Amino acid sequence: MRPEFTSSSSSPTDRRLSALVRHLATASPLMESQTAVSFSATASLHGESVFSHVVRAPEDPILGVTVAYNKDPSPVKLNLGVGAYRTEEGKPLVLNVVRKAEQMLVNDRSRVKEYLPIVGLAEFNKLSAKLIFGADSPAIRENRVTTVQCLSGTGSLRVGAEFLARHYHQRTIYIPQPTWGNHPKIFTLSGLSVKTYRYYDPATRGLNFRGLLEDLGSAPSGAIVLLHACAHNPTGVDPTLQQWEQIRRLMRSKALLPFFDSAYQGFASGNLDADAQSVRMFVADGGECFVAQSYAKNMGLYGERVGALSVVCKTADVASRVESQLKLVIRPMFSNPPIHGASIVATVLKDRNMYNEWTIELKAMADRIISMRQQLFDALRARGTPGDWSHIIKQIGMFTFTGLNSEQVAFMTREYHIYMTSDGRISMAGLSSKTVPHLADAIHAAVTRM
Ligand code: KET
Numbered sequence: 001m002r003p004e005f006t007s008s009s010s011s012p013t014d015r016r017l018s019a020l021v022r023h024l025a026t027a028s029p030l031m032e033s034q035t036a037v038s039f040s041a042t043a044s045l046h047g048e049s050v051f052s053h054v055v056r057a058p059e060d061p062i063l064g065v066t067v068a069y070n071k072d073p074s075p076v077k078l079n080l081g082v083g084a085y086r087t088e089e090g091k092p093l094v095l096n097v098v099r100k101a102e103q104m105l106v107n108d109r110s111r112v113k114e115y116l117p118i119v120g121l122a123e124f125n126k127l128s129a130k131l132i133f134g135a136d137s138p139a140i141r142e143n144r145v146t147t148v149q150c151l152s153g154t155g156s157l158r159v160g161a162e163f164l165a166r167h168y169h170q171r172t173i174y175i176p177q178p179t180w181g182n183h184p185k186i187f188t189l190s191g192l193s194v195k196t197y198r199y200y201d202p203a204t205r206g207l208n209f210r211g212l213l214e215d216l217g218s219a220p221s222g223a224i225v226l227l228h229a230c231a232h233n234p235t236g237v238d239p240t241l242q243q244w245e246q247i248r249r250l251m252r253s254k255a256l257l258p259f260f261d262s263a264y265q266g267f268a269s270g271n272l273d274a275d276a277q278s279v280r281m282f283v284a285d286g287g288e289c290f291v292a293q294s295y296a297k298n299m300g301l302y303g304e305r306v307g308a309l310s311v312v313c314k315t316a317d318v319a320s321r322v323e324s325q326l327k328l329v330i331r332p333m334f335s336n337p338p339i340h341g342a343s344i345v346a347t348v349l350k351d352r353n354m355y356n357e358w359t360i361e362l363k364a365m366a367d368r369i370i371s372m373r374q375q376l377f378d379a380l381r382a383r384g385t386p387g388d389w390s391h392i393i394k395q396i397g398m399f400t401f402t403g404l405n406s407e408q409v410a411f412m413t414r415e416y417h418i419y420m421t422s423d424g425r426i427s428m429a430g431l432s433s434k435t436v437p438h439l440a441d442a443i444h445a446a447v448t449r450m
Helices: 012-027 035-045 063-071 096-107 122-133 152-167 183-190 209-217 241-253 274-284 316-334 340-350 352-383 406-416 436-449
Strands: 145-151 172-177 193-198 224-228 257-262 289-294 306-312 399-401 425-427
Touching (some): 096 340, 096 352, 122 145, 122 340, 145 152, 152 183, 152 289, 152 306, 152 316, 172 183, 193 209, 241 274, 274 289, 306 316, 306 340, 352 436
Parallel strands (some): 172 224, 224 257
Antiparallel strands (some): 399 425
8 A cells, every 4th residue: 555645743733734834845845944934025125026936836637738728729639638528519518407497597586696504505405415315315314414515526525524634533534546636635635644545457457456455454443435436537447336345344344434526426327326326335334424426527517616515424413413513614614605506406406307307418428428438449449559448448437547658648749639637547528429530540649659
């Protein structure tokens, strides 16, 4: 196991401060000492900016890909970096059912723009819990779940992690290796110590199940474990249901606390219930867990920043006390969440017809991604590109973890204007029948020439 981002200080405040110092120090070496302060004081005396010591930070490894793409004047450029759905025409998609919901909201003159409560829109929270845990979930029936509206998946993870750093006895979180690049930053800055567990085996391009069980098996009792509910990012590799069951048993036997990141419900299989199976398995055993939900991808509400954090507890009383403390995390962070996105989601989820319409549109997005996998695989086959590319059709969700290295990626960007993250991840949702040949040519050239 490779311990990363670990910190040794004792109190959450200490840990958070030292984490913050390390975080800033990597971006700006001057921050480590008093130098910055005295430098700034002298600078201001001489009329220079008090910020002239600030070092330019690197672009974000994922969102920075879009920044580079936007600067490229080439007409054939292709953005396969960020996980955002595009149509066959390469355009962003606003779902019909979302347009309809928005129209209804606009037409309703009784709606006002008052602040929401700290925990957000009550109706949205209830419906979100139902969506992830299932309509017949005993945890919901027994009032053992608290759900708070947060700023999409990222904000939900952050609020959950801040709560854990304040109130949970074990402040180490294990994240898969590899994982979404923002995970270690979110958890470290929340005051948790981050360690990794083995997940992906580059040799088989599949799950390193043995490594995973070994690492979780040797984690300290009570440690938090981050699990991707489905459509693991960036690998596209999910455990089977049997494997999930083994993971569940191991984690419960060691009292490890599951923290699910559910950013792609419906995007893996096209079916919302099937994609929530892993989470529901952990709730069915009566144990406790955290779940961060995002509506960015499955409802296409990226910029609306709508998501939810649910904490499943053993009793209704504990759940309500946990909620009271979540409010203390949220209030000084963003006070209360935005109303528009959550109202769209609630409008869609509460109406049977609109809900059905959503599932059809969601399935169409998932199916288009799956057909892109097949087309890319066929195109590489047709070119006789060296290597076994069957992982393209085996992997699940929005991404293909190609196995291309950073030099090959840089080559594809330079020579073919194809933009993707340097770890070789391709957003299949950004591809279309028209652009598959261009991508296949680029991969072929990268593999044969680099
Ligand atoms: N979890 C995972 C696993 C994830 O891939 C993302 C987004 C999020 C949470 C957060 O999404 P939000 O928009 O806060 O609900 N991933 C894509 C976009 C990004 O990096 O921000 C991506 O990997 O491209």
